[in-house]
Every structure is written in C-alpha cells, then in structure tokens.
Amino acid sequence: MNKKLLLILFLALILRLISLNQSLWLDEGIQWWAVTTFPLKHLVTEYIKGDFNPPLFHVVLYFWVKLFGDSEIALRLPSVLSGLGTVYFIYKIGGLRAALLGATAPLLIYYSQEARMYSLAAFTATATLYFLIKKSKYYFIFAILMLYSHYLTWLLIPMLLVLHLLPTLLALAFLIPWLPILWSQLNQGLGAATNPIWAGLSSLSLKNIFLVPIKFLIGRLPVDFNFYYAFTLFIPLCLAAYLIFKARNKLLYAWSFTPLILGAFISLKIPVFSYFRFLFVLPAFYLLLVLGAAKTRYSNLLIGFFIGINLLAASRYLLDANLHREDWRSAISYIHATDPNSQVLIISATHSPFEYYDREQSSHIHETDLNRLINQPSVWYIPYAQPIFDPDDKIRRTLDKLGFKAVSERHFRGVTVIRYENPKAKLFSKI
Numbered sequence: 437m438n439k440k441l442l443l444i445l446f447l448a449l450i451l452r453l454i455s456l457n458q459s460l461w462l463d464e465g466i467q468w469w470a471v472t473t474f475p476l477k478h479l480v481t482e483y484i485k486g487d488f489n490p491p492l493f494h495v496v497l498y499f500w501v502k503l504f505g506d507s508e509i510a511l512r513l514p515s516v517l518s519g520l521g522t523v524y525f526i527y528k529i530g531g532l533r534a535a536l537l538g539a540t541a542p543l544l545i546y547y548s549q550e551a552r553m554y555s556l557a558a559f560t561a562t563a564t565l566y567f568l569i570k571k572s573k574y575y576f577i578f579a580i581l582m583l584y585s586h587y588l589t590w591l592l593i594p595m596l597l598v599l600h601l602l603p604t605l606l607a608l609a610f611l612i613p614w615l616p617i618l619w620s621q622l623n624q625g626l627g628a629a630t631n632p633i634w635a636g637l638s639s640l641s642l643k644n645i646f647l648v649p650i651k652f653l654i655g656r657l658p659v660d661f662n663f664y665y666a667f668t669l670f671i672p673l674c675l676a677a678y679l680i681f682k683a684r685n686k687l688l689y690a691w692s693f694t695p696l697i698l699g700a701f702i703s704l705k706i707p708v709f710s711y712f713r714f715l716f717v718l719p720a721f722y723l724l725l726v727l728g729a730a731k732t733r734y735s736n737l738l739i740g741f742f743i744g745i746n747l748l749a750a751s752r753y754l755l756d757a758n759l760h761r762e763d764w765r766s767a768i769s770y771i772h773a774t775d776p777n778s779q780v781l782i783i784s785a786t787h788s789p790f791e792y793y794d795r796e797q798s799s800h801i802h803e804t805d806l807n808r809l810i811n812q813p814s815v816w817y818i819p820y821a822q823p824i825f826d827p828d829d830k831i832r833r834t835l836d837k838l839g840f841k842a843v844s845e846r847h848f849r850g851v852t853v854i855r856y857e858n859p860k861a862k863l864f865s866k867i
Contacts, residue, residue, distance in 0.1 A: 440532050441524075448523045448539035452516045452548045454754045457508045459765035461850070462820070464551040465789030468511055471498040485620040492584040493553035515555035519548025522555070522719060525562040529569065530723040533739050537722040540746035542655025542753055547715055550761075554715045557586035561716035564592075565691060568600055575600065579607035584614070588713050591695035599687070640703035644710065648696065649673055651711040652721050654749040656759065672745055679728030679738065680721075688727070691720040762850030768793035770846060771816050771853060781809070781835075782818045783825045790818065806834050809858075815840065817854045 460468065466487075474483050476498055480491040487494075496514055504510045522544060527535035538544060547554040560582035567575035579596065582589045596604040643661070650659055653672060659665060680692075695717055703709035729738040753759050768790060771778050776797075782790050784802040794800070801808055801815070803826065809815055815835075822829065840856040847853075 438532075441527055441535060444527070444532065444535045444539050445520055445523060447536075448520055449516070451540065451545050451750060451754065452519050455757075455760060456512055456516070456549055458549075458757075458760040459763045460508055460511070460551070460789050460792055461761040461764070462786055462789055464511065464761075465764065465792050467494075467497065467551050468501075468506055468792055469788035470494065471501055472506060481617065485617060486624055488587070488621050488624075489553055490584040490587060490614065492581060493556050496556070497551065511551040512549055515548050515550055515552070518555040518559040519544055521559040522562050525559070525566045526719050526722060528566050529562070529719075530726050533729075534723050534726040536743060537725065537739070537746065538719060540743055540750055541718065541722065542657070542746055542749040543651055543712075543715065543718060545750050546656045546753060547712065553586050554712060557582070557589050558716045558719065560585045561589050561592065562719045564596075565687075565720075568596065569687070571600070576603045576607055579604060580610045582716075583607060583611055586713070586716070588695060588699060588708065589716055591698040592691070592716075594698075595690040595694050639707040640700050640709050645700070648711045648714065649676070652718055653745065656753055657749055658759075672742070675738070675741070676721075676725060679732075680724045682728035682731050683724040685724065685727055688720045688724050692717055692724065758849065760849065762789070763848040764789040764851055765793050767818070767846075767848040767851040767853050770848065772797055774855075775814070775816070778816055779809075779812060779814070780816045780818065781806075781831065783821060783831070785825050786818075786820045803831050806831070806838070809835075809838055809840070811860075812858060814855065814857045817856055819852055819854065820850075 470479060470483055470487070471494060476495070479494055479498060484491055484494060493514075497511070500514050501510070504513070523535050523538040526538040544555075544558065547558070560578055564575060564578040564582045567578055582592075593604070593608070646661075647659065650669060650673070653669070653676065683689075695714055699709050699714065725742055726739065729735045732738065771780060772794075777799075779799040779801055780790065780794070781801045781803070784804065787800065787802070791800070798816075817831065817835065819826075819831070822831070835856055838858065839860045840858045842854050843857050844855040845852065
C-alpha cells in the first residue's frame with residue numbers, strides 16, 4: 437500500500453481516537469440499550485419498528501458488543517473503522533489530497549466517534565460509488581450494504597439506476613424482505629413527526645439548508661447566524677462553491693445534489709432534512725474541491741487552505757470538552773457521590789444513557805410511577821428533553837403537589853440534575 441496513504445490513514449485514526457471515551461449521549465445510550473437488551477431476532481424485527489433506521493448497524497453493533505464489550509470506546513469503534521474505510525475509498529476515487537481532506541474533515545471525525553449508523557452509511561456509500569465507477573462485481577454487495585445502512589442513502593437510487601441499471605435492480609430486490617418492517621416504521625415514524633419540536637429540527641427551512649454547507653465545512657462547531665459568522669465564513673464558502681462549479685463532474689454532482697434535492701422535497705411532508713443525515717454526501721464535496729482546485733493554477737494552496745480549516749475546526753471540537761456530547765457520565769457520578777441510595781426520576785424515553793452509567797445503583801422512577809414518591813424524603817429529577825416528552829411540565833407540577841421543593845440544581849453539559857426534598861415526609865419520619 438502507498439506509504440503516504442498509510443500516513444494519512446494513521447492520521448485519520450489518531451484524530452478519531454482523541455476524546456473517543458467522552459460520555460455517551462441519548463441516541464448512543466438507546467443504541468447500547470437495544471443491542472444489549474434484545475435477542476437478535478427481536479432486535480431486527482420488533483424493536484427496530486420504533487427506530488426509523490435499517491438494521492445493518494444494529495446487527496453489526498450487536499455482534500461487536502458480544503466480542504469486545506460495551507465501553508464507550510468499544511461501542512464507537514465500528515464507526516471509527518467505518519470512518520477509516522471512508523477515507524480509504526475517497527483516496528481510491530480522488531487520490532491522496534482528497535484522502536487528506538477526508539482524514540481531517542471535522543464532520544467525518546465527529547460521526548466516526550458516534551455509536552450510530554451515520555459513519556457506516558458514509559463508508560458504504562463511498563465504497564458503492566467507487567465500485568460503480570470501476571464497474572466492479574463488488575458494487576452489488578456494497579449497494580446492498582448501503583441501502584441497509586441508512587434510509588437517506590436510498591435517495592441515491594435514481595442516480596444508480598441511470599448509471600448501473602441491472603446491478604442496482606438486483607440490489608433493490610434484496611430490500612423486498614424488509615418492506616413490511618419499513619411499513620411499520622413509517623406508521624410509527626409519521627406519528628412522531630407530528631411533534632413540533634422534532635419536526636422543527638429536521639424540517640425544510642432556510643436555516644437547515646444553510647447549515648448543510650456550513651457544517652460540511654466546520655463540522656459540529658456552534659453556529660450563530662449573525663454578521664460575525666457570515667463575514668468569517670463568507671470567503672471559504674464562496675471559494676468552495678467556486679471550486680465545486682469549476683469541477684464540472686456529472687457523477688460527483690449527482691452524488692452531491694440528488695440526495696439533498698430529493699430530501700428537501702420529502703421534507704415538505706416528512707421532516708428529514710438535517711445536515712448530519714446527509715453525511716454520505718460529504719465525500720463527494722471533498723472530491724469536488726480537489727477536482728476543482730486541480731483546474732486552477734493555485735491547486736496546492738487551495739487544498740492547503742481547506743485542510744487548514746479542517747484541522748482548526750477538528751482541533752477545536754476534539755480539545756474543547758464543552759463541545760463534546762452530553763455528559764451523562766458526570767451527572768450520574770455526581771448523584772452517586774452525593775446520595776449513594778438515591779431515587780432518580782427520569783422521563784422513560786430518555787432512560788437509556790442513565791441506565792448505562794447507573795448500572796442499577798439507584799432506584800429508577802419513571803414519570804408514569806410518581807405515586808412511589810408519596811412520603812419519600814427526596815428524589816433526583818433529570819428533566820432531559822422535557823419540552824419534547826412533557827411539554828406541559830406535568831412532572832414538576834406533580835412534584836409540587838406531593839410537597840417536594842427543589843433545593844439544588846447542577847448542569848453537566850446538556851444534562852441537568854435537580855435535587856428535590858419533601859419537608860413533610862421528613863417531618864412524618866420523625867414522629
């Protein structure tokens with residue numbers, strides 16, 4: 437293998453290992469809970485009906501956990517490996533400079549560190565497009581893997597049918613056994629989409645449209661839509677647009693824009709338009725930058741400029757703990773240290789990351805079981821995602837009715853922990 441490629445892959449690995457052991461967040465906690473709770477058959481035929489994704493990543497992680505355990509690092513390693521695979525196939529399509537952009541890409545790094553299917557989708561899509569270009573027999577295999585990795589990769593199907601009709605039709609035939617479960621997922625998913633907060637996160641809006649190129653460029657760094665950000669990002673965004681226009685490559689254009697355009701139309705009815713769901717488009721973005729830069733007299737300078745942006749944005753995310761995922765680990769450790777025999781009240785839909793770090797040390801109370809708190813002297817309340825799952829704030833109002841008073845509140849990067857005490861219960865306990 438090319439020594440320079442090995443160095444790039446090593447760099448990609450190092451960047452993806454930094455801060456890999458940060459706390460799991462909600463979706464990762466749910467993923468862990470699913471693959472460690474259910475037998476495989478139930479996981480891919482029953483549980484997944486409520487998780488609007490194809491089954492490939494669930495199956496991969498199910499067996500991975502059996503072999504390597506369920507630490508934060510172990511859970512995320514399949515995504516790390518998928519990220520390295522993405523960089524490799526970017527190289528196979530576009531060469532070393534494209535691979536270096538992929539290796540340092542802040543958004544690819546972020547989702548290579550998440551125990552979810554987005555990195556796998558980017559890997560299988562990039563491999564599929566490479567084998568499409570080569571008209572290889574492996575195209576058929578990777579096309580199936582891609583289609584079973586993430587539903588939005590299906591938006592590449594029109595392009596694939598035009599470019600490689602029969603192998604694509606054969607790959608689509610392998611989806612037929614999955615269609616009954618997809619139908620069940622659609623019925624449940626459409627119901628969830630009516631929640632205005634969920635819908636707002638992925639609806640078609642100018643903000644979500646602008647976030648696609650911005651996040652492709654700077655990754656998960658926070659964005660504030662003001663003059664300062666507009667001024668800072670104006671030159672790199674315009675330069676990227678110029679290079680993409682300069683590239684003039686129909687295949688890469690189709691890979692880049694077909695999913696975004698079709699996703700925008702779908703989002704008029706079903707809210708799916710979030711930049712991270714289009715991670716499998718990002719390799720095409722970098723390939724277009726390299727191709728466009730090659731058609732100018734300042735090719736090395738331009739590529740160096742975008743590599744510099746990548747490294748700055750990736751370093752900011754990797755080294756600044758405030759930009760990491762929700763800190764459930766510290767929140768639960770704080771509860772354990774403060775009150776070893778604690779009772780914790782948490783909305784049932786968000787219990788998974790709590791259970792991952794609690795490991796049954798605390799008494800877990802769901803919002804549907806508040807009667808258990810009658811005459812209890814204290815309880816910890818974690819109001820995570822309360823606007824979504826408890827929009828009327830019924831839990832707090834019930835605690836007030838039961839006589840509880842909030843006595844302390846701590847924040848742990850996205851996770852708030854509130855200590856409630858019941859003076860009446862303490863009084864009765866002394867009689």
